Amino acid sequence: MAWGSVQAWARAWLRTLRMPDGCAPVSRIAGSRDWRLLPVAMLMWAVTLAMQTVSMPCVVDRSVIIWAIGLVVLALTVMMVAVISTGRALNACGGGRRHVGGQLVVMLTAVLVVVVNVGVRQLLDQADPVTLLMGSESQRAVPRQVSITLREPAHASTKRGMDCQARAVVDAVQSDGVMQPSHAAVLAMATYPDCSQWYRGATMRMRVTFTQAAYGRESVWVLASPEPSAGVSSASSTASALQGSVHASWWWRGVNRMQRSLLHATRGLPDQGRVLVPGLAMGVLGHDSPVAVEGQEIVDADYAQWLTQRCKAAGIMHIMAVSGTHFVLVRRLSAFICHRLLAPRWMNAGMAFMLSSGLVMLMQPSASVNRAFVMSWFSTVAMLAGRRAQTGHALSCTMIVMLMADPTAASDLAFALSVGAVLGISWLAPVLQHWWRTWLPRMLADMLAVSVAAQLFALPIQTLMQPALPPWSIIANLVANPLLDVATICALGALMTSWLMPQLGHMLAYAASWGTWPIALAAQWCGDEHAQIDWMPGWQGALMLALVFALMLMWVILAARAGHIVTAMMNNGTSPMRRTLSNRITVWREQTWTELDTVQWKERDHARKTRKRCPPIRRH
Template sequence: MFGYSRHDFRLVIPVILSWSVAAYLMCDLVATRRIFVYRMLLIACALILTGLAVLSMIITKSRGKRAYKSFSLTAGLSAHTVVHNVFNSFVYVRTYVLLCVCIVMCVIVRCDLDWLRYNADVQSEFSSVNSYDISAVVKINSPVMTTHVRGFKCSVQSRALSIHKDGVRQASSMLMRIYGRSTAQCNLKRGALYEVSGQLKKSEYIREKWMLQIGKTTLHTSSKGNFANESLDSVRLIRDASGIDNTINFIQAQFLAQTSKLDVQAAILVPGITIGVLGSDAYLIDDMDQDGSSNRSTSLRMEAKKVKDAFRIAGIIHVLAVSGGHFALAISAVTWILKRWRVYRWIRSIGVLCANCAVFAMMYPSDSTVRAFAMGFVTAGYTAVGRRIQGCASLCTAIIILLLFDPSYAVSIGFSLSCAAVFGILVCTKPLADYLMHVMPRKLALPCAVTISANCATLPISVGIMPSIPIYAVISNMVVAIPMDIATVCGLCALSISWIIPEAGLACAWIAGKATEVITQVCFIIQRLPFAQVTCTAEQLLGVYCCIGLVALIIAWVISQKSKKSAFEKSYRIPVKQRWIQYWSQMWKDTLGIERILNNGGARV
């Protein structure tokens, strides 16, 4: 029945099972028992598949035949009826169970391959306690960002291709985060290949298990007579970035250069809303001194911390993380244009893929961006085959694909929050908005329903990270909805034209900055309200959810009973705005009528 409803929920159970298995197998607490766990899970899956195959054969052979003839007539008919009903009910779920088992087995095998690759890599020989002096050939995977680690100016994500230690060079594929101390060490391009020398240590990150701290630099006199810091062959370029990577780096740098000309608050928030990185976290070479220190004052970092705290208390911290909104805007624009041209649907799907890839390339990498990117690919597939796009099925398919591609997404907090928010919005927004439209206008009911759905879905995860609940999250999201849309559209326009017409890009960024100023002031006002943030533990939140679920069931039962008595009213219902007008006009007429009667009565007296 789930397959023919508004949302296709058939992939929800396979997603939950595969996510749970991947999270358990990727957890470091079971690292010593992984081989045993793998074998037991694979044997169990094999037994389940064998049992399903045998049971399917029994059902197929027994269909249409009389069974259990050795029983008496009554007992035989009763037993046959029970078994027949059980088998028939199993026939309908047989394919579904096989699908669940196959997806879980694929995730188990993918985790096993990932663990075997880790053991075969040179990184498995390193201890998590000691540090090692190595030289590694790495490929840069992300833009350079500032860091708060003492003694370092920047950090960047990379993947090692080979590691040279103690005179031996071995191949590797480990993810590591590189920390640089000076401008020369931080002048790294995404997509380029470098040979980096430094100290390798165990990292606190789950995705990046190691960090490479580039060696110290020396101060010498340059040819122009001034002093400059340069590394002692700590960073050596092997291969420059490709033309596409250089273009992306140039566009991002030009956009950040224009936003840096804005005031402090706009310079922080406009890049965060547009490309997913705060202006205080973006590393700009032009803003660095000769000794590698940043011209960004301490007030910029303090302002960024103050703004993030206000956004978190107001319940709109999610606006600083690029998610599906940018992708949906680009895909909708491309689809609208191509539909007006009346092109074939496979051409529309190619246009959707191109828009999806373009937006993903321009954003700073994050787990929520990867989730939106995968959903965009699934959406293009729906368009190509001519099927109606289903959000829940697209989300589940994207999650399964990403877990098969990289099982470490199962233990990512950002990925979990993004998937939970999208699932809550897809499933709960429509029924909740239909209910809220009975008490408020549609333009208020829809954003209110979206906010409540997303918050209810993500609260169990966010409370586990920080035990607090923003009380005014619904109000703040509804108030900042319009300024947020303006900031997003103008920010994307600034990103698109800053590298061609810098003045026009600066103008668009300025408009986006004014919109973010409104958002910031709203957050500061809400932050000063009483009970803006309430401390709540996971147990308390579970109790609240149980009470809310019980109340919701009671209300749904009452509404269903009432709707049965007045089924004829479902054909047409007066909109809430018209009902309000009729109600107040009738009250006003009644009031005037009472005053007229009293006046007439007084005159007669």
């Protein structure tokens, strides 16, 4: 009874927000062209990035935190009410004045939410015991006990003297002889004895020292510092910094077993398979895997470094990482199974969500993986509601959710590359596909359009990491992409079966290795270090490249519009229908066979073959 009263009240309140009589929507915006949330997401990104450079006071009162949390709740409430109340202004009649007004209200409310959210997080970070400890140079060099939880599997360390590293969260830190709770994000590093027990989700107590990060996303490094004992120095490679046992949930232990089984299944593969198959399945290359950091050589280090550098120079390094393709394949698998079973829509959405959640647990955590998972979640919600998933709208919502949940993603180049590539695919790829399908086969046109669109939007961000342009990246992507989906499916199958049926897992890994052969071939052909074009470094180079691409796109669009206008003028205001290349080939083949069937062949006179020829006339 109470729930029915709430529903009746909600319907009555929504009726008050409807448009007045005689005022109907001017037009209905197609979901694929609904970009109203994109300016909001971009503004939130810019404000978050700017707020990270603002210093906050170190002394924080508890009342300040309580008031800040209250402001967050108030800002979220204001944003929700503003979005609902301005919904009629965005779609109602009255021209663009109401549309602009409603958009400004939503954007200003989003700025308020971001400022309060980032401000509260900075206040909490400044009051963290690890932050206070890093303020004293003498205190952070003293070995102390900490309790940490790993957020990713261990991989090869980039610091000399350390063998493995992993991002972690400090749960508690020893200060003045007391373990104080903490939530600081750090980069933990250790040596071989401890690396064998490091896996994602593991909680452990260690003896460590703190140091300021020299590079990377995390600002604090936690270095394992084994306690010296009789006959064993603290610098010995056999000393362990762990104190006590390692605790983890049963699902994280299962994930660790599956990942290690896949790495053992790749031992008999060719060199490129041992490097690339783990990258397709888990998002970590073979020479950076947990088994490799334990001293067990998976692949030749020189070949792995050569292949990695070649892939970077060829512009196909993104193939080695987990992307939205994995989640799209999972959704297609779920849809295929549910359609065969005639299952309802809610069961299809539930299976897709469960498979996506399991997949994100098996992957190496990164900003691109989180972006793909959140975006697949919005697509699943659209499926549950019976609506078609819209890439642009889902991408905008994903950016807003990720920036609110983790403001540090605003300064992550991996997140920027992922967003730029998806934005290019959803915005520019359909236009390029429509143009190129007239002259190219459908499959080749689609593949070329997706590669070009993703490269155009991601290349300006890529120049921030490496100020060079890969001119052969389009050709390299066309060579490497045809078997990529098959290789990804086989790699995921090997990951799911290697722990239970090693022989089947090895067979699937071998099949995935054959699918990675075009990637190595593209890297060998198009990844020469002298094939790159040097570009202006820094943000100036990225901005200049973005302007160049924008001018090129404007010129192409204007040229296409001018061609349509000239064609319409020559055909009395109409444009002729153009056949695609595949249609032309099909029509030519059918007409040729029809003509050959209708041709009446003249029968040969076999008597003429036996008739004697006349003797040649001799001239005297």
